[in-house]
Amino acid sequence: MTITAAADGSALGNPGPAGWAWYVNDDCWRAGGWPHGTNNQGELMAVLDLFRCTAHLPDEELHILCDSQYVINSVTKWMPGWKRKGWRKADGKPVLNVEILREIDQSLAGRKYRFEWVRGHAGHDLNEAADDRARAAATAYQQGVAVRSGPGFVRGDGAAVSRPRTGASGGTDRAAGGAPSxxxxxxxxxxxxxxxxxxxxxxxxxxxxxxxxxxxxxxxxxxxxxxxxxxxxxxxxxxxxxxxxxxxxxxxxxxxxxxxxxxxxxxxxxxxxxxxxxxxxxxxxxxxxxxxxxxxxxxxxxxxxxxxxxxxxxxxxxxxxxxxxxxxxxxxxxxxxxxx
Structure with a gap:
């Protein structure tokens, strides 16, 4: 079985109030955000949370629809080299958003997945749904109201898995340019x-x-x-x-x-x-x-x-x-x- 989901992020001001969301269907989606962040952080967090929420289904392939070339290239092309260099770029500077990327790297272990680039704001139903929810989360932080977090991942039997926990220590090395500081x-x-x-x-x-x-x-x-x-x-x-x-x-x-x-x-x-x-x-x-x-x-x-x-x-x-x-x-x- 393949799980197809769109992942998207939003930031009002970039940086500014930020949101993220992934979306499978109206009964299976999740969103969140921060008071201050960037579009890229939101895009990455949507992917990370999607991997976490489907960790109980390691044999099923994730088909991730994403309108961010930065996210796709980071995960599928650049991360191995960054890891070898101690999470530094070719010029020796620290990798941006390194903490979320490290968490994604750990979440990929043993998983089957593929990314597909889709053009943003072009009428793709799943991408538009994820974008709407990510933007709504960012707007909620801007207005100081509660974020609609969604039902989480709903299995075939209808049970929700909405707040996964990771086994990673997660973020004790807070290198420059990491997750929202x-x-x-x-x-x-x-x-x-x-x-x-x-x-x-x-x-x-x-x-x-x-x-x-x-x-x-x-x-x-x-x-x-x-x-x-x-x-x-x-x-x-x-x-x-x-x-x-x-x-x-x-x-x-x-x-x-x-x-x-x-x-x-x-x-x-x-x-x-x-x-x-x-x-x-x-x-x-x-x-x-x-x-x-x-x-x-x-x-x-x-x-x-x-x-x-x-x-x-x-x-x-x-x-x-x-x-x-x-x-x-x-x-x-x-x-x-x-x-x-």
Missing amino acids: AAALKAPGQQELLTPSGRSNQPDLFSEPDLFSELEADPFAAQAGPETAPEAIVEAQERELLRPDTRADIGRTGVLLHPEFTEIGTSGRLWTRDSMMMALEENPGGGAELDLIGADRVGAEAVLLTYRSKGRAGSSLRSSLWVLDGSQWRLRFHQGTPEA
Whole structure:
């Protein structure tokens, strides 16, 4: 069987609010985006997500319709040479969008696929449908509203596979010109996660592509042992997240934050995991002290932590919900309120 899908990207301003989408039919498509990105990043992300969402069907060929010669050439012609040169071009400069390309390269292993170039905006039904959805995602980020992410990949039995997880560490080497950078994703002063007084001015809304799932196991959990109380584990991990060196380490924050992590910032905006991780890596801020208020079990696999954080900018009252994800305690939700 061959899966035929169109993949497309959009950026309003290029760079600007950006979206991506792939489309098989009206019951089988997916879209997402970023507050700031380029057309090429959107085109690449659409291809990456399509491979991820069909990873459970490795024996079926992917027939990818794409109107970007850049994407087709990158994947089918240039990547082997870039890899041999350490992801650098012939002139020695870093490859643009290297992080998404690395993820695509890993997703290609064992897959059967072929690309077909189609002319954009020329009335091709699948290409137009993908373009419409990618542009709608970019527009949603521009307007600060929720993105329609779509049903995901729907198998023949009607079951959806819409949020795949990768086994890759994904993006710990943030070479120049890679996926949307923290600087691109954050506005001046943005610093919500576990910092005393940040104000988020640039929303990162629903359905972000998850580039950092399934990272290595938590070394603290291995050291703690089965006798260590969950409350003690999550308190130690919360304290770790208050350290600038931890927030600057995108590999470590990828372990501590749940794949579905969200935060409601002091501005009232909803933030997702990926943009927060990249923003904190770029600007981890100063350290803060934690005065514990309570650590309460709210279920067999959930702990609610409440505390006061104190830093140079003042103090905040904070709450964090930690959940057990396999054998790893991960932060699922966080909210903070500056203290008067």
